[in-house]
Amino acid sequence: HLIHPLVQHPLARLPGPKLYALTKWRLALDEYLGQRTTSIHKLHLAYGPVIRIGPDEVHFSSPSAVRTIYGAGSGFERTGFYGMFDVYGKPNLFTFRSGKAHAERKKLVAAAYSKSNILKIGGWAEGIVEEKVGAFLEFVEREGEGGRIEVFEGLHFFSLDVITTFLYGAQFGGTKSLRGKEEGDRALLGDILDPDRRRLSWFVVHFPGLVRWLYSREGTMGSLVQPLLPMKKPATYSGIRAHALKAMESYRKAREGEKAHLDTDVGRSSWSIIAKLWQYRATGSADTTAGLSDLDIASECADHLLAGIDTTSDSLMFLIWVLSLPENLHHQDALIAEVRLSLTPSDLTSDHQVVKPDAADKLPYLAAVVKETLRLYSALPASEPRSSPTEAVIDGYKIPVGTTVSCSPYSLHQNEAAFPEPLRWDPGRWLPTPSQQSPPQDGSDLKKDYYWPFSSGARMCVGVHLAMAEMTTMIASIYRKYETRAVAEGKGEDKKAAVKTPGFTSRFEVFCDETRLHEVGMEEHVCWIEFKPQQN
Numbered sequence: 001h002l003i004h005p006l007v008q009h010p011l012a013r014l015p016g017p018k019l020y021a022l023t024k025w026r027l028a029l030d031e032y033l034g035q036r037t038t039s040i041h042k043l044h045l046a047y048g049p050v051i052r053i054g055p056d057e058v059h060f061s062s063p064s065a066v067r068t069i070y071g072a073g074s075g076f077e078r079t080g081f082y083g084m085f086d087v088y089g090k091p092n093l094f095t096f097r098s099g100k101a102h103a104e105r106k107k108l109v110a111a112a113y114s115k116s117n118i119l120k121i122g123g124w125a126e127g128i129v130e131e132k133v134g135a136f137l138e139f140v141e142r143e144g145e146g147g148r149i150e151v152f153e154g155l156h157f158f159s160l161d162v163i164t165t166f167l168y169g170a171q172f173g174g175t176k177s178l179r180g181k182e183e184g185d186r187a188l189l190g191d192i193l194d195p196d197r198r199r200l201s202w203f204v205v206h207f208p209g210l211v212r213w214l215y216s217r218e219g220t221m222g223s224l225v226q227p228l229l230p231m232k233k234p235a236t237y238s239g240i241r242a243h244a245l246k247a248m249e250s251y252r253k254a255r256e257g258e259k260a261h262l263d264t265d266v267g268r269s270s271w272s273i274i275a276k277l278w279q280y281r282a283t284g285s286a287d288t289t290a291g292l293s294d295l296d297i298a299s300e301c302a303d304h305l306l307a308g309i310d311t312t313s314d315s316l317m318f319l320i321w322v323l324s325l326p327e328n329l330h331h332q333d334a335l336i337a338e339v340r341l342s343l344t345p346s347d348l349t350s351d352h353q354v355v356k357p358d359a360a361d362k363l364p365y366l367a368a369v370v371k372e373t374l375r376l377y378s379a380l381p382a383s384e385p386r387s388s389p390t391e392a393v394i395d396g397y398k399i400p401v402g403t404t405v406s407c408s409p410y411s412l413h414q415n416e417a418a419f420p421e422p423l424r425w426d427p428g429r430w431l432p433t434p435s436q437q438s439p440p441q442d443g444s445d446l447k448k449d450y451y452w453p454f455s456s457g458a459r460m461c462v463g464v465h466l467a468m469a470e471m472t473t474m475i476a477s478i479y480r481k482y483e484t485r486a487v488a489e490g491k492g493e494d495k496k497a498a499v500k501t502p503g504f505t506s507r508f509e510v511f512c513d514e515t516r517l518h519e520v521g522m523e524e525h526v527c528w529i530e531f532k533p534q535q536n
């Protein structure tokens, strides 16, 4: 029994440490300790781009493996791991295993998420992004303490307000958390901040039945099992899921009450994702094979809602933070110069406060800054597990049916050949020609091949263009108006206190700036920034 995984197993000749090959619990221990992604990366550094990390699990770190596993038409499917993201017991874009079911669902929303639709002048998404960026700038003015703002939370309010409005429309679930404390929408983010959510993810992956049982106990039994819960109730995202269900119900009531009058509030929200999905709603009988059930629609929207909050806000937080460190102020100055010199009044909203998304999309220095941030501080850095329904060959190794294979942005983005000094944040890597900033080192396309923040192929992030529009519009608008500095804390008594790296949670782990982690330390979910109006 012990010999088989190491000697006779078809994966036996793959590189990697024996203990990982012998039992899945070795990697599970890394996960429990919050070190899965960094441990796998260390194994890549020691053993090369292919490593066996479990009896039936292999990790790759090469562009060729990315193409084989994730390329369009590859046939690889998402593994059961993604089942934990089913909502209300219904699968959605993120969790469908089969390519066919996924493609059918994706067809319904793909056009709404296309770049041309997101950036369309006068369009639904453009209006939402502009309005919410404007609301964020007002939030900074209104709630800043001497210009200082804790941006981890503020940027979460922003991404929550954007995605809820995009999905449901302002009347049916669009939040207004940036507008004021009294709205109550801010409380929705409470369960995201609890670090115990990492422990819960670990138990959900390794003991799904037990977790379901523990969380479904009520009354006396519920009280008895409470000390055993990996995370106190409400568990992660339960507030968000309840909000998504309520939004669906209020939309349904409005549609059912609408009769034939399309020129109603509902009609005006007809560009929302829920409205797109509603067109395919099953009518009449309980037979949902002919269309989507209400819970299918609710699950799909809730999934986009969950996928669209932390990802965009964590990326924006790192972007502003890293640009505000003393060693990067020359990059901030270059960005400010680009924004001030290249934009004309027609690139701004009518109140001149916000840069239009379409204009923000065309700024090359800004594009380099965003790219470098998504490289070094990927919002989803961990591996993306897949399995093949047939035997496959990846990077020359035969992979039997049922093996879990994956790549991770974390390891790809730290490849030394593609990104010399990988832990250094340097937007100069992405500038097309040598300039006053540090020029690209090797002149090859390696960088492009190893850059993988949004995944690729059919299961690539559907929200990529929305996320990019949110980030570029926000950054261009901030740096048209302000200079920013990273500060240690809100009140500002100790101006010399060292600035720690912020950290964010993704699955079982906390990610941060590793250089600063070792030099100064890390503070999870906290990032203070001082906003100083620019002098003309």
Ligand code: HEM
Pocket (backbone or CB within 6 Å): 093, 094, 095, 106, 163, 303, 304, 305, 307, 308, 309, 311, 312, 315, 378, 379, 380, 383, 384, 385, 453, 454, 455, 458, 459, 460, 461, 462, 463, 464, 466, 467
């Ligand atoms: C910087 C921001 C973002 C990053 C870095 C990001 C990254 C990713 C990655 C890496 C995946 C693939 C995950 C996997 O296969 O394990 C993914 C999938 C997905 N993302 Fe994003 N994402 C971002 C923003 C958004 C936003 C704003 C939305 C809003 C709708 C969104 C919706 C989704 C959905 C629905 C999927 C599943 C797509 C499918 O399987 O067809 N993401 N994202």
